[in-house]
Amino acid sequence: MILVYIEVREGKVKKASLEVLSEAKRRANELGQEVFAVLVGHGLESLAPKVSQYGAKKVIALDNPLLSSYSPSGYAHALAWLCQELAPEVIFFTATSMGKDLAPRLAAQLGVSLASDCIQTAVKDGNLEVKRPIYAGKAFATFRFKSSPIMATLRPNVFPLGTPVDGQGDAEKRDVAVPEDQVRDRVDEVFKEEGAELDVTEAEIIVSGGRGLKGPENFDVLRELTGILPHSAVGASRSAVDAGWIDHQHQVGQTGKTVSPNLYMAFGISGAIQHLAGMSSSKVIVAVNKDAEAPIFKVADFGIVGDLFQVLPPLKEELKKVLSE
Amino acid sequence: MNIFVFVKRVPDTESKIRINHETNSIDEEGLKFVLNPYDEYAMEEALRIREAKGGKVTVLSVGTEESTVVLKKCLAMGADEAVLIKEDTPELYDGLRTAKIIAHAMKTKFADYNLLLFGKQAVGADNAQVPVMVAALLGLPQINVVTKLEIEGNTAVAHREIEGASEKVNTPLPAVISAQKGLNEPRYETLKGIMMAKRKEIPVLTLQNLGLDESSLVSQLELVKLESPSARQAGTVIEDEPETAAKRMVEFLRNEAKVV
Numbered sequence: 001m002i003l004v005y006i007e008v009r010e011g012k013v014k015k016a017s018l019e020v021l022s023e024a025k026r027r028a029n030e031l032g033q034e035v036f037a038v039l040v041g042h043g044l045e046s047l048a049p050k051v052s053q054y055g056a057k058k059v060i061a062l063d064n065p066l067l068s069s070y071s072p073s074g075y076a077h078a079l080a081w082l083c084q085e086l087a088p089e090v091i092f093f094t095a096t097s098m099g100k101d102l103a104p105r106l107a108a109q110l111g112v113s114l115a116s117d118c119i120q121t122a123v124k125d126g127n128l129e130v131k132r133p134i135y136a137g138k139a140f141a142t143f144r145f146k147s148s149p150i151m152a153t154l155r156p157n158v159f160p161l162g163t164p165v166d167g168q169g170d171a172e173k174r175d176v177a178v179p180e181d182q183v184r185d186r187v188d189e190v191f192k193e194e195g196a197e198l199d200v201t202e203a204e205i206i207v208s209g210g211r212g213l214k215g216p217e218n219f220d221v222l223r224e225l226t227g228i229l230p231h232s233a234v235g236a237s238r239s240a241v242d243a244g245w246i247d248h249q250h251q252v253g254q255t256g257k258t259v260s261p262n263l264y265m266a267f268g269i270s271g272a273i274q275h276l277a278g279m280s281s282s283k284v285i286v287a288v289n290k291d292a293e294a295p296i297f298k299v300a301d302f303g304i305v306g307d308l309f310q311v312l313p314p315l316k317e318e319l320k321k322v323l324s325e
Numbered sequence: 326m327n328i329f330v331f332v333k334r335v336p337d338t339e340s341k342i343r344i345n346h347e348t349n350s351i352d353e354e355g356l357k358f359v360l361n362p363y364d365e366y367a368m369e370e371a372l373r374i375r376e377a378k379g380g381k382v383t384v385l386s387v388g389t390e391e392s393t394v395v396l397k398k399c400l401a402m403g404a405d406e407a408v409l410i411k412e413d414t415p416e417l418y419d420g421l422r423t424a425k426i427i428a429h430a431m432k433t434k435f436a437d438y439n440l441l442l443f444g445k446q447a448v449g450a451d452n453a454q455v456p457v458m459v460a461a462l463l464g465l466p467q468i469n470v471v472t473k474l475e476i477e478g479n480t481a482v483a484h485r486e487i488e489g490a491s492e493k494v495n496t497p498l499p500a501v502i503s504a505q506k507g508l509n510e511p512r513y514e515t516l517k518g519i520m521m522a523k524r525k526e527i528p529v530l531t532l533q534n535l536g537l538d539e540s541s542l543v544s545q546l547e548l549v550k551l552e553s554p555s556a557r558q559a560g561t562v563i564e565d566e567p568e569t570a571a572k573r574m575v576e577f578l579r580n581e582a583k584v585v
Contacts, residue, residue, distance in 0.1 A: 097487040104420065108459075113422075113544060141418060141548060146543075146546070254448055256506070285557075298557070306564065
């Protein structure tokens with residue numbers, strides 16, 4: 001069986017989890033296995049029908065009031081308990097902030113290795129193989145597993161969502177015992193970043209700015225673009241972040257986030273190696289830069305050599321026009 | 326406050342990574358190695374806590390003899406002690422192996438600690454596994470990817486970064502904390518620090534000294550293949566009047582790339 005951990009934030013199933021579930025279903029068909037999904041929290045069983053639409057034969061909601069807010073120790077404890085009983089062959093997580101926090105904890109508890117942030121899975125000679133970026137995408141490594149269960153986290157925004165089909169699987173709520181000392185690291189409070197709608201790792205379009213923006217106030221111009229582009233977020237280069245123009249959360253590159261959106265728009269970003277590593281796997285890249293020799297043009301599908309402050313206003317108007325069509 | 330900081334020697338982020346296909350490994354020739362950038366934040370935070378609350382900062386690395394250089398840097402920044410756990414196995418991209426070594430060392434050699442600080446990940450392997458795995462193996466609470474940390478008595482209060490938000494967690498010590506960029510501004514080494522670090526002995530422990538049996542550390546990941554990313558084709562680059570250029574870019578996005 002392939003077990004997929006389904007992440008819930010603010011009462012909603014994360015899209016990235018459904019992507020993982022869809023990928024698990026594709027591999028399970030090849031391996032001749034079933035897919036089970038597991039939710040952890042309190043009162044989440046109502047989410048089961050949505051999850052089963054993506055191919056889970058059974059959706060298990062592990063329940064305990066102590067798990068109503070996230071704690072890595074408590075969640076790992078509950079999952080380890082379920083794994084003992086189900087003995088899954090494969091366990092998949094999303095490589096989101098929660099998945100990256102939780103999967104290694106469970107892996108260590110189960111005594112198995114973990115492949116992080118995979119971007120491809122395949123079945124070769126009956127064995128599961130995964131591919132993952134290393135050095136922030138400057139190289140790729142393919143792994144096979146000598147342990148059971150196989151454990152991997154899968155990068156969001158990479159694996160296609162399956163087509164939802166109603167009424168596929170069963171749902172089951174299971175009460176799980178959690179000792180008090182296993183929730184010592186539970187989250188007390190969540191602070192939303194002001195104005196933040198989407199994280200760069202989740203966005204389909206990233207509008208990114210670098211040193212060429214010249215100052216923090218000019219990120220507002222990029223925000224006007226994200227205001228009209230659906231599912232978009234503002235990104236930044238390391239120099240813009242290090243200059244204090246924008247928070248580190250927005251940084252794309254080797255000491256920031258590695259992203260693969262449908263569209264990456266780079267404004268005033270020259271394209272240092274560590275930045276290119278973090279965004280080269282974007283499906284489409286466009287760039288505006290004053291310097292015709294900037295390395296960003298070597299990876300861009302479409303580039304404009306010019307002053308971004310002159311290009312941005314008409315670009316915004318043109319985009320508005322086509323988006324309203 | 327007895328603080329341990331765990332650090333790794335990694336290739337500089339400006340490095341080009343080449344693959345040696347014969348050995349199925351990264352070609353290290355000509356690579357510049359540095360202290361993992363995220364570990365600098367962990368190191369700085371440890372020093373700030375010591376300055377505020379007193380105590381001792383010990384820095385520990387699992388790696389080859391060459392890791393001494395990054396340990397010396399930490400000593401020059403202000404760490405009180407440094408320890409190298411010598412590990413000559415080439416990079417296996419297996420976080421569990423490193424975590425087992427660290428957890429075992431903590432249990433058998435350094436049982437007296439209040440806080441274990443890590444960088445949130447080492448650039449390179451990019452696993453982001455070791456801090457959490459050490460916490461699991463030692464049965465400690467964890468706060469991962471931390472951008473703000475306060476120690477109040479026997480409690481750590483931290484903000485950890487998540488997508489578009491931060492989570493506030495408070496947990497009793499001892500605990501594992503991993504540092505994210507933004508936690509602080511790491512200091513530079515002082516000349517005096519560099520001189521002191523030069524003279525300082527760095528004790529070396531081997532896996533054998535620790536009583537670790539290689540059979541308990543065998544990696545369960547088998548590296549099948551390493552490859553370079555497929556090079557992107559450079560596309561059209563134009564120079565035109567801003568209005569025309571903008572219009573052509575949007576036409577490209579709409580009609581050719583079909584992404585808007």
